[in-house]
Amino acid sequence: MNAEIIAVGSEMLTPFRQDTNSLYMTEKLNGLGVSVAFKTIVGDKRTHLVSVIRHALGRADIVLISGGLGPTEDDLTREAVAEALGRKLIRDADLIAHLYTRAAARRVSLTRNNEKQADTVEGAVILENARGTAPGQWLDIVVGKYRKLVMMLPGPPAELKPMFDEQCLPLLQDALPKRAIATRVLKAAMIGESACDARIAPIYTQYPDVETTILAHLGDIQLNLSCTKPLQAQAKLRVDELAGRIEEELDDVLYSSQGETLEQIVLYYLGMHGSTLAVAESCTGGLIAARLTDIPGSSRSFAGGAVVYSNELKTKFAGADADLIARHGAVSAEVAAAMAEGIRRECGTDYGLAVTGVAGPGGGSDEKPVGLVYFAVSDKEATETLEKRFTGDRTRVRTLASQQALDLIRRRLM
């Protein structure tokens, strides 16, 4: 079974907006064993919309249309689907009553144009919209000689997602042949995509029944494993077996075997040990703290820290001796170590983490080029430093440095 997803809306044909509903629906469809063969984006123009829907019906078993269900003149999906299918559009009296009841409950008056939201394509099942006024529609029909499933869904993701999950997915599950899926997400830090692939390709190619996808972000690799079998236990067995072999191979870089983020893992280990952490950031300028504090409950293990952009603040907040900075330069292993020890002492935490480097584009020299970054982690036993030379622009250097710093403390905690 294959699907086409059609996103309706002229705003998605500008440079500023992109359809994202299709990513969400693709993941759910893939979970049912349905692959997406085409995606189309079309504006609010009836002739265009009708032709796009006709093409889709000619080439896909399942057609999902998002957007164009509102009350305005630009909302043309209902009319276009009816025209493309050669079916009548029927104004549903119950739906009109529902629209007016809903409006009354909210003490808003309904203009007449809202009634067009009650137009249903002949034969369609109504999909209720708990978050908005425009209902969706589901059609299970025969076009030519072929069975086609057609869904009309509202454009706003907050309305589409619950409608798709709660109403379309169960209908789809009933309509499709039964199968069971197992998935796993593994993550690794500070390894390149091709280096990672070279190490694990000899393994995952032995599991042709498990789909393995590698997603690379800056300093972060995500491996998605997915397997479809008649029985859940069979699928899970295969995915877990492959995951186990990959975990073994990538033991030195793998940080998550269930999809957690690096910051979640760091906070998890800190919590497990009942330990606390403080950070002193120069070139990352708050990025590490911002990542850690994005996790709910981080305050239990993360005390805070200092953004020490100036040398004065490196001394004042992170306890790095002014003479030491003068001697080695602010970007040095010595100063990183002093900052990690200092922030740990100043904040009274179990661990101190520090970063100092040249993020660029200015500030580099032959001796200390843009991209040179020093890291240090300190606890009551020892202080450890690390030197890295990153390439690329300011955002890239800062992102890689925050990732490397979190990976450094993770390794210490393990």
Added chain:
Amino acid sequence: MNAEIIAVGSEMLTPFRQDTNSLYMTEKLNGLGVSVAFKTIVGDKRTHLVSVIRHALGRADIVLISGGLGPTEDDLTREAVAEALGRKLIRDADLIAHLYTRAAARRVSLTRNNEKQADTVEGAVILENARGTAPGQWLDIVVGKYRKLVMMLPGPPAELKPMFDEQCLPLLQDALPKRAIATRVLKAAMIGESACDARIAPIYTQYPDVETTILAHLGDIQLNLSCTKPLQAQAKLRVDELAGRIEEELDDVLYSSQGETLEQIVLYYLGMHGSTLAVAESCTGGLIAARLTDIPGSSRSFAGGAVVYSNELKTKFAGADADLIARHGAVSAEVAAAMAEGIRRECGTDYGLAVTGVAGPGGGSDEKPVGLVYFAVSDKEATETLEKRFTGDRTRVRTLASQQALDLIRRRLM
């Protein structure tokens, strides 16, 4: 003139990857007065590709195809275009020579399959690829009775963008009727999309020749103005006139009249006054510092600051008296003020900025609910505080709080 953009590649039909080339090309095409009427995403399957290209030729004047130009069996764009147009594919001897010369210069050996990159559709102009091996192709042809422009471009953005800018845009400019475009980007902080639209719609509707697009992000509104006229001066006059009237209407919330970010504006004012800033962040946890330090050269005006998640650090780094915290609670206007004054004093800067609040999901109470955030800005003259109650999840509260804090210091600096 309208265009269709086709993105070729099965990876863009997964939940993990999205076509972004189309956004880039749409912006450039709009700049030439060409609107995009359709976007299609299709996998690496020849029959699908041919049908998609045929549909596009039937409904668009300009067809841009990105991807599928590499050397592998999955790269089928050349074959599909030739088939859709009913034209021959000719292996270009010069291009083959060029491929081998290039490989030799890089000391890599070329496998035989690379030669398919030299296949050109009859009548096509070759577009050189400075960043990769796969050349692009340009066709200016008549299909049926209509003139069609067809471009084949490589998928990787680093190859597509320079090829499109340096080769396709000049060819398009020659092929299209001449027109001039003027654009402006205005930005406003801490105003909702509908509130903003209600205030400016009476103005921009008086300028039907200027296209006005409103883009809403969390706490940030971007207004894009664009006007096309035969002469540049005419277009600029209209855009500037509308921009002036909008600036007047939104005087209380507008922070940028040339598209700068809020953090750029804050750093710009600080630099203009030769002033320095330090921040003390509790619930934003480093977000404000991370935004400011993302701007190259920020170290001239931004000294740094403290992420004071724990009460102890609010006292130690931001000078907020422990008794004061005990009396009013860490989330209070009094503590925000003390933090702003303290961080200014501790860091020896001209301005101190502080945020303390309940980001959620935990930590709220009846008196101090999730979303309650206090802000303070302090300079040698005075300290000012602000209370806000945001709704939504942790990420939303933190993002809005960082935006509000930057807007607060911006207002003080003006």
